[in-house]
Amino acid sequence: MNTNSPHRSGSVAVIGRPNVGKSTLTNALVGAKISITSNRPQTTRHRLLGIATFPAGQIVLVDTPGLHKQQGKFSASAMSRVMNRAARGALEGVDAGLLVIEAGRWDEEDTLAYNVLSDAGIPVVLVINKVDRLRDKSALLPFLAQVSDGREFAAIHPVSALKKNGLESLTKDVLALLPEAPPMFGEDEITDRSERFLAGELIREQLMRQLGAELPYATTTEIERFTEDGEMLRIGAVIWVERESQKAIVIGKGGTRLKEIGSKARMQMEHLFGRKVFLETWVRVREGWSDDETALKAFGYE
Known part of the structure; x- marks a missing residue:
């Protein structure tokens, strides 16, 4: 070169x-x-x-x-x-x-x-x-x-x-095709989004992968807690659905589905963030959130 x-x-x-x-x-x-x-x-x-x-x-x-x-x-x-x-x-x-x-x-x-x-x-x-x-x-x-x-x-x-x-x-x-210019970001930067945002997305990825056929667009995530505890990240996340019946689907029999979603998301977070993660998840209902622009704004949709 x-x-x-x-x-x-x-x-x-x-x-x-x-x-x-x-x-x-x-x-x-x-x-x-x-x-x-x-x-x-x-x-x-x-x-x-x-x-x-x-x-x-x-x-x-x-x-x-x-x-x-x-x-x-x-x-x-x-x-x-x-x-x-x-x-x-x-x-x-x-x-x-x-x-x-x-x-x-x-x-x-x-x-x-x-x-x-x-x-x-x-x-x-x-x-x-x-x-x-x-x-x-x-x-x-x-x-x-x-x-x-x-x-x-x-x-x-x-x-x-x-x-x-x-x-x-x-x-x-x-x-x-790009103009002659210095870098816009530092060499070690990979995105403009925060770790908090990425954590929510990694949980939603598991929801889409494991429940996409059953609940393709009825779920979203919200990070309620994101704190550093020494070398560990402690993350508390809410999975929002639109109906009580959907809540049962996300949790699964005896909580097995929710545990699997959390476990896989946590492993992805640890790989991306390069440190241990303690992840807690809860499932809550907010009716019609996906067709409510106020709710979408509250959940971080642009």
Whole structure:
């Protein structure tokens, strides 16, 4: 690498329809897990920054909820409106955009995401994710021709975010689109979010992974206590649901489900924070919270 080349730094929005792997890509580029993932759409509900620092420059990735059409029961909810606003708001002041799609698939919501980026007047890099899942690799070139026809991309990169394939050339092309500038964040910083916020997200990740089919959008988390006790973090978290019947589902028979959720979330926290965590969880009911903008604001939704 040419050490005399100018240092580049800037912000890049990561946009796409739900469940294409935007958070997995953000984590892979940052080199740490800052954005939660599951196989359920709309796992990401908040806009957050992932800071990826390289010798040649710094990419500040703005990970966003999936853009989706306003239709159906969930899409008509306050939660849906908040998430779409967060995704569109991510474009304010960014230098470039990554349009993340799934290999072999392009639908109306991909077109919506492309149009949002195109209207922002920024360079757009097409990231075709999950190429490792494409059974017929010979179908990739015709697919590339199809999706790029009539659309303008600064670069196109087939990748597997999960397996970290294709990311080096993607990084190089993204850095080339950024202005010459010093780093926006310190070398050891990986996100703009606090450990308190990340703790809540890691609990919600386990809720989505273990209960996503039963309660896809009816749960959220609130950190009530976050204190340092020597080398240990003591965290008290509330899991909010909308009905008493949902509370029973989260707790599980004899409390086994809640214990499993807490145990896995705690292990993820200890890995991310690099210290021991003592985690307590409670389940409470607040009817209709996901369709109440006041409640959403209280729970930290932008």
